[in-house]
Amino acid sequence: MDLVQNILEIIENDPKIDISEIAALTGRSYEEIRDCIYQLEGDGTIRKYKTIIDWDKVDNGFVYAIIEIKVSLERETGYNVVADRISKFPEVRSVRLMSGDHDISLTVRGKSMKQVAFFVAEKIATLPQVQSTATHFVLKTYKEDGVILHETEHTERLPIVA
């Protein structure tokens, strides 16, 4: 298996893993793994080490909404200008250009539905390129970034099998 692929797959599933453990899992030296990770961090292959949190379990957690936006494009500026502008708001967690009947899809996070609704009304809908917005609040998250949040699956195996 390719070492870079191997390291990335290990880290993607467990960002807290020690370098020494990655060395043990891949049969390489500590230094080799450390240097490889430095390089992957340096060249931007590894963007960030992220934690998936089930905010439903936390008091005063967050409210999420998916916002669909239709935009009108000006001559000589494409989607990138408006997308870049929207991306700068910390409330906006993701920005994607979409196919279909709207153009840009956002994930917005706030402390309350009211806060999210006002943010969209005041900051997004008022942008000159934005024609219309539609806000869909997330009621419950079942799976996030490949992780099932209410996982109950476990199987019992016999302790010793030939």
Place this chain on the structure above:
Amino acid sequence: MKQSTQNVSRSLHKRQTRVSDTVQSVPPSGIRRFFDLANELEDVISLGVGEPDFVTPWHIRESCIHALEQGHTSYTTNQGLPELREEIAGTFLRDHSLHYDPNEEILITTGVSEGIDLAMRAILNRGDEVIISEPCYVSYVPTVVFAGGVPVTVATGIENDFKVTAERIEDAVTEKTRVIMINYPNNPTGATMGKNDLEEIADVAIEYDLIVISDEIYDKLTYDGKHTCFSSLNGMIENTVLFNGFSKSHAMTGLRVGYALGSSDIIGAMTKIHQYTMLCAPITSQMAAIDALRNGQAEMDRMVREYDRRRHLVINGFNKIGLDCFWGKGAFYAFPSIAGMGMTADEFAERLMLEKRVAVVPGNVFGDCGSGFLRCSYAASRDAIKEALARIGEFVESI
């Protein structure tokens, strides 16, 4: 009527047991005692399990559910679903350039274990000898005995990375030898054999006109090098009965589905026994197997990559502890040596279980030449492996 009942009860009284001599001649499995012991104790970490710790990939489980929803609950043809046989034939053509006729040369079984039993009964006459390389999976020797054959075991050892040699096999050949039985990648050692190694075995088979039964259930779990199908060797497609299945590669142990590939005379004979005893493999499992072959590559690769990581963790771990462990290149077993520990594998495994709550299988269970070793499965989570290694380290220190 009354008279005959009296006769029967009198004869029962005289007999020591109602169990046949053949079955009595097979000792109880050496694993049984450890199984019972592990069951009585709390907090046991097990490296004693010969099955994947992954649950069957969801798309395969989903296809089982779909099959049931669609009402597929009937028998299938004795040989197995034609679609599954065609899919298997296609896989062997694609991966190994081997032509197997799905109508006459492929039989779907309820796992490889059933298939091996069928092959032995189909091939052996009473007293025929089967050369089995050891250490080996616990069922091989009993299966030969149940079929009226005589198992002749040949030892492999650490000095040759647990590969069986043509020389040892040739030394064991007699006029009664009919079959050579091998299993690479190997349970319990994790050993693999390369093409050149296998060709030497094939030469012996051809010279003495022997059938080779090759259990290749762990073929997909080959980490270094490439697996060679025994039947792909020159002149061996006619003389090999090849076994494989879905249990290990697709984590489908409980679904019980495997297959046998071989020439039409032997597959036909095996089908005859299968039709009167098993009838067919469960249809749900066969439909799941079709999905595994069509869509299972990515999930299988993911599991194989994870086994490979654990292989490094566990083999290096044993070598650090001071239990020398050779680099098995396949399956999901490490086979560390306990030479110098001053006890037998049985004693070591029992004390390890009682004192440190770690379950491993003593190597002698798989044949005498396994006596100085332990079989440790790395089909267990990384956390379980790390904790087990720590406890084994403490145990070795305490000796």
